[in-house]
Amino acid sequence: MVSIHLPQLIAMKGLCIVLTTLLLPLVKAGLFTSQTNDSVTTELLVKEHGYPFEKHTVVTEDDYILELHRIPYSARANSSSSSGPRQVAFMMHGLGVSSSDWIILGPNYSLAYALSDAGFDIWMGNARGNTYSMKNTKLSSKSSEFWNFSWHEISVIDLPAMINYVLEFTGEKQVRYFAHSEGTTNYLVLNSMKPEWNDRFKSAHLMAPVGFISHSTNIFLAIGSPIAGQPNPIREILGSFKFKPSKEIALVLKELTCNFSLPEQFQVLCGNTLFSLTEFNEDSANEEYISDIMATTPSSLSINQYLHYIQEYRSGYFRQFDYGSIRNLVEYGAADPPEYNLTNVKGPVFIYFGEADKYVTRPDLDRLIENLPNSTLAGLYAVPRGNFDHLAFLYAKDVKKVNDKVLEDAKSIK
Template structure:
């Protein structure tokens, strides 16, 4: 497991949402689909940047959502030489990262400690998703990422558009139902989708690492201050539609948060440098962060609140935004929830509230790791033995 100095930092970073407070330090398409030019230019492909040099085959795909976002998806179809061979019988696994990180976050450890590569070496067909707005998915058919319209979305749209689009891609390419691994926000979006009866024809089982749904017991003072400060009116004054953690205006906003009584950012900043150098934080929409702050402040899981009864009526036909009712999640999709006793974001009490809300019995497995913090479930050096082997065993038993 990472050192204590990193644990608290990574608790914040892993949620993505709270990484924004800390960071004020200075293709080829295999989908067979011809893409219009669109806006935005992809950077060096993730396959080339992090996977091919390690001896793994890697394929780049592009998936287009029905609202026009061009998503980058990577496939590791088999393990390294000496691992289990390829073949159409390899079960597909889709990995979904949190917010303000991207698919690279799964690949920061050595091949023997990185979940995608461990899965590939153990007989799985691995797919890595990158959500809209991140460096590998910063493109659109008609919208320019430099313009406000591109950033008019929250995690509601990830539920409605991104997740279903990528799941369709994997299902259509493999002709098999998918095993799913989500971390942090990657757990929230799939739980929200399940609660609305989505994806049951595509996903076979789901492993939820550091699951977040309810956030009212969050124990970090920094996160609480951020949630209280991140209201639509306050952020609108900054004129931000894209929230870039490395931007000048965002830097001023974050410094103001760190000046709050009882909030100490110094120790966190001193531990940030190596993580930032490996995987710089990614942009998200300001509206998305407002939605997440609503989840913290309102102690409920609902769609985006537009701030007035009239505007909510215009969007939803009701004065309050609809609630994602997790009790409606069917037992048809087996779930594994793995959470830690040192997680300042996915707090133990909040996870217990989630377990109560799910109202599942035989289709639910729970793993509690006393000494694990939020990002230990992705980057912990003992995660292979404690977490990843359990995940693989869970998948194989379905």
């Protein structure tokens, strides 16, 4: 294992930025060519895969227009008919992605299709600011005010708005919740802040759950922590803004760090440049779908979502956004942000994790479990592959083994 210290990381990151700036004209000249198709959407893929698709919209209490994607039934042979009520499976994506992650690998691999084939009514959420939820009835997405949110607002405003809509539309009283990464954070925050919401979840299936992350070995958290891990005047001056890594830049960095014979230390950046901030091992990916993955990932997000996670990494707490002691007094009535009360989270909750996840490590996962009530955890599943990492839950060649376990657990709760 390569050991890299923070100064080296910062130096490498800076060098990549310089090289990117110098080589970007070569990208535009066609030296580095991308095979991605920007017209790829969740709707297009679902229909191409032969499943019915519906688009729904929800307006939040603070005027964001969120897009929900539904697969009402499975069109596969020998599946149950399209008539009659179905139990709702609500699926929430992770940081910087969208509903497309749940269907990107097609009917033989993706979890949404496995659940649909099993008879569930599939609803996929899209958080404010991502590809499908870029509108507000009062604010332009070009304004700083539009991007003034973190995953806290997604958790306590977006998620309940979407689930309320789904329950009202279907007439069901509960949903089964399936989430990855930031989607798991949303569940933990919502039920910590609003305990009455526990009753609207029949079960929760949390893949790579992100609560405490102080032991993370993700290099982007390490790089960002000294700069953005605590409030500072520069951060306040910059304000809130959209964050979406350029696909052209990602392409250059991929070529630089993955395909050329650079020193070993630079190879740790390969997965990051291709798969955003989570250090996914490209060798584990289902190669057949790489172009679709690159066409839909990453999605846009608020820089505050990323900063909020950096704060959690630096502080060691699972708590609300830190604005600095002065503003915290105004927002929270205390110099420090309040912690999320995980004792409010009820079960049944199933947790799935990979031993090679650099974002969610075992010590942090154990701490999360220790803070949950004893009756909450219904199942803990370690994927039986040593190099199964954070994004493997979405893109890995062998993700079906996880999907089979998730489906088994979902069926076990009547």
